[in-house]
Amino acid sequence: MTTPAANLSYRDIKRIVLERIKNRTWLPDSLLPNETDLAAEFSSTRTTVNRALRELAEEGYLERKRKTGTRVLNAPVRHARIAISLTRDEITATGAAYRYYLISSKRQSGPEWLAARLNLKQSPDVLHLKCMHYADNKPFQFEDRWIVIDSVPGVLDADFSEIGPNEWLVQAVPFTNVELTFQATRATPYVTEFLNAEQDEPLFTAERVTWLQGRPVTFARMHFHPGYRMVTQY
DSSP, X not given: OOOOOSSOOHHHHHHHHHHHHHTTSXXXXXXXXXXXXXXXXXXXXXXXXXXXXXXXXXXXXXXXXXXXXXXXXXXXOOOOBOOOOOXXXXXXXTTOOEEEEXXXXXXXXXXXXXXXXXXXXXXXXXXXXXXXXXXXXXXXXXEEEEEETTTOGGGGGOOTTTSOHHHHHHHHOOOSEEEEEEEEEEOOHHHHHHHTOOTTOEEEEEEEEEEETTEEEEEEEEEEOTTOOOOOBO
């Protein structure tokens, strides 16, 4: 085994570890040396080694357990990656012109179902927004969004007639966790008015919840135009 050069970056360590997995220096189901030993071998720090191994685990090559160590997986577990892009960017990437329209904005007490969805004991004070996004003036997405005011105090001063709430949130508030749900739903009479869909027509619908250090920030439900497709890669 070739001794690596000293002072390697986490990218270098990641590359070497992956190379050893692929050439079967480290066989499937075998345990890697501990982080202290790897740090000594690479003349690096445990933090740098940890980052390299963590990324390889996220990519499906390794399994890491606190007490038993880091193990090479029998077969890499491939993870689909779903890009959470701004609707504006998704539309302009196709060459279409983007247009946004605020339908309504209302401060209110959140409904009970929202409190349950956000795992809160009582209904939060929220800003409820309904918006439309267009591609070349054709309906693209109907957005129904609830923003928890206690988590985002500055939201009451935002002008959502000029900028979409998701675009504003990305600029104003970080998030630490996100939950995504995808499903087919039937178009309601209200939604059909905006998406030019038939009543009960199946629509691709995405729900997104984001948190900041355990505090819910926003819940959004996005209905896409009939025929919309989502493409993911791995």
